[in-house]
Amino acid sequence: MxxxxxxxxxxxxxxxxxxxxxxxxxxxxxxxxxxxxxxxxxxxxxxxxxxxxxxxxxxxxxxxxxxxxxxxxxxxxxxxxxxxxxxxxxxxxxxxxxxxxxxxxxxxxxxxxxxxxxxxxxxxxxxxxxxxxxxxxxxxxxxxxxxxxxxxxxxxxxxxxxxxxxxxxxxxxxxxxxxxxxxxVHMLKYFVYFQQPQVPLVHLIHKGGQEILLLDEEMKPLQYRNDENVVVERLDQQDLQMEDTVVTTLISVSPAKIIIHTREPHMAVIRTLSQIFEQRIEICRYCPDCHAYFREGGEVIT
Incomplete structure (x- = not known):
């Protein structure tokens, strides 16, 4: 059978x-x-x-x-x-x-x-x-x-x-x-490329994950500015919720240079900012300016 x-x-x-x-x-x-x-x-x-x-x-x-x-x-x-x-x-x-x-x-x-x-x-x-x-x-x-x-x-x-x-x-x-x-990202890169710098330097302290602190050239908290001509659309509630505010602020102040102080340079948020601001970005893993903000292991002192 x-x-x-x-x-x-x-x-x-x-x-x-x-x-x-x-x-x-x-x-x-x-x-x-x-x-x-x-x-x-x-x-x-x-x-x-x-x-x-x-x-x-x-x-x-x-x-x-x-x-x-x-x-x-x-x-x-x-x-x-x-x-x-x-x-x-x-x-x-x-x-x-x-x-x-x-x-x-x-x-x-x-x-x-x-x-x-x-x-x-x-x-x-x-x-x-x-x-x-x-x-x-x-x-x-x-x-x-x-x-x-x-x-x-x-x-x-x-x-x-x-x-x-x-x-x-x-x-x-x-x-x-x-x-x-x-x-x-391409649209923002195009906008940044033709934008004249308004401040010489911004320090970006990457606390880890999605947490970011923006400081001016004197390492003081950067004053957030709202520019009605700059509209950043929130495309992804998970990944861009923090980036919306950061990108809007950075475009608004238009720094000639952005130093990103981070212990996680491969994070998506860092890659996104590097894509948008390109040659204006400098990645810092450790320096005297950011040393005071990090405890051992990369945690930021708040």
Missing amino acids: ELFSIAARIATLHEADEFGRMVSEANQTLHKKYKSLDISCTVHEKVMLWRCREDDPRFFKGNHLQHVYVTAAKTVAEYVLQVKEQRLVRKILEDEFDFPEPEEHAQILKHCGMILDRGPGPDESWKRRQDMLEQGIRQCLAERPLLHVDGFLTFRAQGYMKELKEIVEYAVDEFLMERQYEEF
């Missing part, structure tokens, strides 16, 4: 090798427990067919068939997640969104990959998608022991495909936000 017959369309040699490797590992696991299983895996016209038979009536006593389905479902789910998922995401992006430029596609797919890829630790998203696939595959095999992976994804895996679409939508939003942010 045929326990299952699982077919998968193979688009590339890499897909065939990966599916073959996963099936081989699953077959070894099954043979260790059930010596009499007749298992085969063949490729014909870019379709890989994984078949499993058992003619010993003793096999069908107990819960052995369910164990076979669990192993098969886990193998197919891993194959989908590791091999087919990126192609599914690419198709969703092409079908549902209008980004004709290859560079835009690449950036959005990069965002998707960061969300989809399983890291070294526990990954709730990966586990959730894996569970959805495994449950759906086991149900299909219980109803009918013939499964076509691509047909299953199209017609039976609605929850899984819905989650992939939501991931693509999130990646698109991230891409658009980044592009908007880059345009915002």
